Amino acid sequence: MSEIDPKLLEVLVCPLNRTRLIYNKERQELISKSARLAYPIRDGVPIMLENEARELEADEKY
Numbered sequence: 001m002s003e004i005d006p007k008l009l010e011v012l013v014c015p016l017n018r019t020r021l022i023y024n025k026e027r028q029e030l031i032s033k034s035a036r037l038a039y040p041i042r043d044g045v046p047i048m049l050e051n052e053a054r055e056l057e058a059d060e061k062y
Contacts, residue, residue, distance in 0.1 A: 002044030015048050022062055029054075031062040038062075 009023055014032035021039070022031040029038040030046055037053040039046055047053075056062070 002041075004041055004044055004046065008046070012046060012048070016050060024062055031056070033062070 004023065009021070009030075012021055012030065013019060014021060014035050014037070016032070016035045016037070019032060019034045022033065023029075024031055024038070027038070028041040030041065030048075031038050032053075036056045037050070038056055039048055039053045041047070
């Protein structure tokens with residue numbers, strides 16, 4: 001599992017609504033609370049495409 005660059009995390013925002021993202025290291029995802037989406041991170045590269053993101057469950061913790 002590759003680590004994501006912390007400086008990259010500082011500048012990335014949700015592509016749908018430009019809000020900050022939460023890094024879930026365990027699941028290797030970037031979470032957009034407002035869009036209720038989780039963007040995957042593959043080999044240290046965030047995949048910031050809506051069609052690649054998974055919808056968060058209503059009761060899901062991040």
